[in-house]
Amino acid sequence: MAQTQNVCGECLKHPFKFTRLITVSGYQAPFPSLIKKLKYNHQLIYADLLGLLLADVIKQRYSEDELDLIDCIIAVPLHIKKHRIRGFNQAQLIANALLKALPLKARLIAPIVRHTPTIAQEGLTRRERTLNLKSAFSITGNGADLKGKHVVIIDDVVTTGATINSLCECLTSAGVVKVDVWCISRTELGDRAN
Incomplete structure (x- = not known):
């Protein structure tokens, strides 16, 4: 179930600013349904399930020594308006569940805010996503x-990587030396994620 590659074709065409991306699965059943139930139907129990699944994958991919070198975990932030409407940040809930299941010394922090109310990324091209997120985050x-x-970013779905790259730029400008990304699903080219 767990997927990891050294360098994928997408990364060769569009270099990313993170060091490593770990995912539970591609954007395939049952994960799109579970993520949507969490985000849009407020079935928060799925955050616990997804966090546990992600923790299992991390235990397979990282040694205890590697996990000890991680300083902090950051959930991809929502803009305050979206957070108020939804009532929660799904990435934050997944991160909370993951931290309960992993023997990490790292702490969960939120030193980044999404200060620009970006439009929904769904349906946007890679270029439009990148422009949509330009300077959207700040420390x-x-x-x-x-x-x-050494920081780990937690997200539910990574599509083009525009959100993650924007966060990585913000983090590296603050002096972060290494960024890993842990997510539930990574879309393939042509897949759609919300």
């Missing part, structure tokens, strides 16, 4: 703690 006051750190 908050406690972001100074990130200098020299």
Whole structure:
């Protein structure tokens, strides 16, 4: 079930700013349904399930020594308006469940805010997604703690990587030296994710 590659064709065409991407699965059944039930039907139990599945994959892909080198976990932030409407951040809930299941010394922090209310990414081209997210994130006051750190970003679905790249730029500008991405699903070219 777990998927990992050294460098995929997409990464060769469009280099990403993260070091490593770990995913539970491609964007295939049952994951699109589980993610949508969590995000849009408020079935929060699926955050626990998805977090546990992701934790199992991380245990397979990282040694205990590697996990000890991770300084902090950051869930992809929602804009405050979207957070108010939805009532929760699905990436944050997945991260919470994951941290309960993994023997991590790392702490969950949220030093990044999504200050620009970007339009929905669904249906946008890679270029449109990148432009939509340009300068959408910024570091908050406690972001100074990130200098020299190894950070993991948690997300539900990675599609083109535009959101992750924008976050990585924000983090590296704050002095982060290594960024890994852990997500539930990674879409293939042509797949659609919300």
